[in-house]
Amino acid sequence: MTPKQKYLFDLRGYLHLENVLTPVELRNTQAAIERLVQASPDELPPGIRRGGEGFSNGFSADKSLEALTLHPTTWPIIKELTFNKPRFNRGSLVVNTHERQEMTPLHCAGEGFRWTRRYDVKNDRIFTNDIVVFFYFTDVYPGDGGLIVLPGSHKRNFKRPKNLFFPEPDNPEAPLHPAIVNVTPKAGDVVIITEMLTHGVLVWKPQDRDRRFLILRYKTQFFQDDRGIRELFPPEVMERLSPETKALAAYAAEWEEKELVKQDNVTLT
Ligand SMILES: O=C(O)CCC(=O)C(=O)O
Ligand SMILES: [Fe+2]
Structure with missing residues (x-):
């Protein structure tokens, strides 16, 4: 990470990177997503299901999307943040429309009884x-809705008082609390957060445009949650992943170093 990225990520808990995708990457990914959106349920690639507002395992629908798990701009950052021990563990594609009328309340990792999620700074x-x-494939403008974050909250030390930020939870017109930021990425931009950051989602207001983005989640390679170390993706999905993506998604012990992390530019084979 550049000194500026490091400073801002530490200060705020997220980074908004502009114009990460090249015009070709953007065109190919947008076309792949449009094909998914137009597909009938039996035309979806095996292991991908439409549900709620998107597609589970949508990252595996096309190589242009799968390649984003190791994108040359984000990959070095993921390696740095995990101390070179990354594991990719989920990749859903979201198509967020005005039809969903409730907001996703503010939430974050580490708020409950679990102490397993961490944010620390050691040795600079x-x-x-x-x-x-x-990864965003459509534009978000101020007032549209979408992702909101509470900058700095990844370093919180106290429990968030109930209703502090949304005293009128049912009023979508209520002004945002001044501590909350609505992130407005454009197509081709990337937002990186630590899940320790308190965030939520405002109702999507535009009726003529949707919000299309890919959610790629990374943990450390030795992180154990409810799903433990077993396979993260259905066999039909695993089958079509490139060896590099499989390596990225593989469990490994804390002392091991994946071959993959020695490279900054990984091409899917
Ligand atoms: O819809 C969004 O922008 C954020 C979704 C979310 O909260 C998450 O993926 O953790
Ligand atoms: Fe979230």
Whole structure:
């Protein structure tokens, strides 16, 4: 990470990177997503299901999307934040429309009884074991809705008082609390957060445009949650992943170093 990125990520808990995708990457990914959106349920690639507002395992629908798990701009950052021990563990594609009328309340990792999610700075280096990378394929403008974050909250030390930020939870017109930021990425931009950051989602207001983005989640390679170390993706999905993506998604012990992390530019084979 550049000194500026490091400073801002540590200060705020997220980074908004502009114009990460090249015009060709953007065209190919947008076309792949449009094909998914137009597909009938039996035309979806095996292991991908439409549900709620998107497609589970949508990252595996096309190589242009799968390649984003190791994108040359985000990959070095993921390696740095995990101390070179990354594991990709989920990749859903979201198509967020005005039809969904309720907001996603503010939430974050580490708020409950679990102490397994971390954000630390050691020896001038940031460590976090729960990273979310959002690749955007459509534009978000101020007032549209979408992702909101509470900058700095990844370093909170106290429980968030109930209703502090949304005293009128049912009023979508209520002004945002001044501590909350609505992130407005454009197509081709990337937002990286530590899941320790308090965030939520405002109702999507435009009726003529939707919000399309990929959610790529990364943990440390030795992180154990409910799903433990077993396979993260259905066999039909695993089958079509490139060896590099499989390596990225593989469990490994804390002392091991994946071959993959020695490279900054990984091409899917
Ligand atoms: O819809 C969004 O922008 C954020 C979704 C979310 O909260 C998450 O993926 O952790
Ligand atoms: Fe979230």
